[in-house]
Amino acid sequence: METPDRGTVSNIAFAAVIVAAAALVILVFRSSSKDTAGVAPDTLRAGTSPSTSAAPRGSATTTATPTPTSSTEFGDAAPLAQRLLNPPPPWTRVSDAEARTGPLTIDAAARIDGGGALSRTGLQQMGYRTGINRAWSSDDAGLLVLAYQFATERGAQQYVQYAKTARSQDATYVAQPPTSGVPASYSFRRSADGSLSQVVLFAKDNVAYIVGTVSQQDRPAPGVVDELVRLQYDAAG
Secondary structure, eight states, rough: OOOHHHHHHHIIIIIHHHHHHHHGGTTOOOOOOOBBBOOOOGGGGOOOGGGSSOOOOOOTGGGOOOOOOOBBBBOOOSGGGGEEEEEEEOOOOOOHHTOOOOEHHHHHHHHHHSSSTTSHHHHHHHHHHEEEEEEEEESSEEEEEEEEEBBHHHHHHHHHHHHHHHHOOOTTTTEEOOTSSTOOOOOEEEEETTTEEEEEOOOOTTTEEEEEEESSSSSSHHHHHHHHHHHHHHHHH
C-alpha cells in the first residue's frame, strides 16, 4: 500500500485518531455539537463517520452510574501538560490549533463522552478535575495522548475500567497483550474505514491516560506503540 504523505496524515489521520482514541470511552460525536477546546465536530467529515465511534447495544453506556470516589484526594502537583510524554523522532508535535487539541474542562470531556455512561454526571461522580489532549505525527501515522486528572486515584482507576469495559464489549476492537512495564494497562487494536487504530489505557496516581495511534496501514508496529506507552508512563511521574 502506498504510504500517505504527511499532508494526508495531518488532514485525515488526526481526525481519525481523535475519534478512535475517544471511542475508548464511548465517544459519540454529534454533528450539532458546539466547538470547544479539544473537541472537533467537523472531524467527522474528514474520513470518519459517526457510526464508527458509537458504542454497541449493551456496552458500558448501560452500566450502572459510577459511585462517588472516596479515597484520599490528591493536591495539585505538576501541571497536567508537564506529565505528557515527549516522543522522540520521527514524531513531531502538531499544534493545538491544527489538531483541535488542548485543555479539556469537564464540559468539554462530557461533550466528547456524548452523554453516555461517562457523561458530565459520571465524570463528576468520579471526581474529574481537568484534562488535556495533545497530538503528534510521523511520516505515516498520528499519535494522540489524552490525560484526565481526577480528585483521587480511585477515580482515575474507575475511569480506565469503564473505558476497558466499553472496548471489551465492542466487537470491532480486539484486545492485545498489556504493555510490559506498565501496571494494569489495557491494549486494543481496531481496523475501520481503511485505518488501523492502536490504543492503550492506564492510570497512574490520580490521572487516567489514553495513548492512541492511527495509520492507513499496519504501522506503527505494536512494539513502537508499547514504547510510546512506556515513555508516557515514565513521564507521568
